[in-house]
Amino acid sequence: xxxxxxxxxxxxxxxxxxxxxxxxxxxxxxxxxxxxxxxxxxxxxxxxxxxxxxxxxxxxxxxxxxxxxxxxxxxxxxxxxxxxxxxxxxxxxxxxxxxxxxxxxxxxxxxxxxxxxxxxxxxxxxxxxxxxxxxxxxxxxxxxxxxxxxxxxxxxxxxxx
Numbered sequence: 398x399x400x401x402x403x404x405x406x407x408x409x410x411x412x413x414x415x416x417x418x419x420x421x422x423x424x425x426x427x428x429x430x431x432x433x434x435x436x437x438x439x440x441x442x443x444x445x446x447x448x449x450x451x452x453x454x455x456x457x458x459x460x461x462x463x464x465x466x467x468x469x470x471x472x473x474x475x476x477x478x479x480x481x482x483x484x485x486x487x488x489x490x491x492x493x494x495x496x497x498x499x500x501x502x503x504x505x506x507x508x509x510x511x512x513x514x515x516x517x518x519x520x521x522x523x524x525x526x527x528x529x530x531x532x533x534x535x536x537x538x539x540x541x542x543x544x545x546x547x548x549x550x551x552x553x554x555x556x557x558x
Contacts, residue, residue: 399418399420400418401416401417401418402416402419402465403417404464404468405468406467406469406470406472407470408433409472409474409480419463419465421465422460422461422462422463423450423463423466423472424448424459424460425464427450427459433474435474435475435479436448436449436450436474436475436504437501437502437504437505438460439501439533440460441460442460442461443458443460444533445505445532446505446532447533449504449508450474451473451478451508451512452467452472456508456512475504475505478508478511483511484511486552486553487507487545487546487549490545490546490548491542491545493545493548494542494544494548496537496542497537498537499535499536502534502536505532506542509531510525510529510545513528513546514546514550514553518550518554520550522547525543525546525550526539529542
């Protein structure tokens with residue numbers, strides 16, 4: 398029998414208190430208990446990046462973090478960032494550059510891309526590739542994804558390369 402712990406997490410700006418099994422991963426809690434299915438479960442080893450979410454402003458792998466470890470912390474999902482408009486220019490650029498195909502990696506890729514544009518506004522194409530290297534995409538070959546992120550960076554810099 399798994400221990401259950403009373404846990405309070407701020408999910409996309411809303412405080413949520415639940416009795417959570419001690420061994421439940423954060424991505425599973427978000428998907429199964431909160432109905433936030435944008436973050437995907439891929440490898441379940443923290444390698445593919447499909448489960449990327451943001452905890453206290455830093456991107457993490459939701460499959461490696463237990464939900465109870467998020468007690469008292471702020472968790473942002475792809476749904477929260479999309480609803481707030483924080484991802485609007487990246488979403489538009491991904492669409493315009495055909496930087497998504499099957500869509501499985503897209504939420505995690507957008508979370509990682511947003512982290513990059515927020516923390517490294519002068520990023521180069523090499524920086525983009527390096528930052529996104531922890532997010533696997535089996536469909537696009539990454540070129541269009543790098544193009545999309547670069548376009549957003551240039552736009553946010555006022556058109557300056």
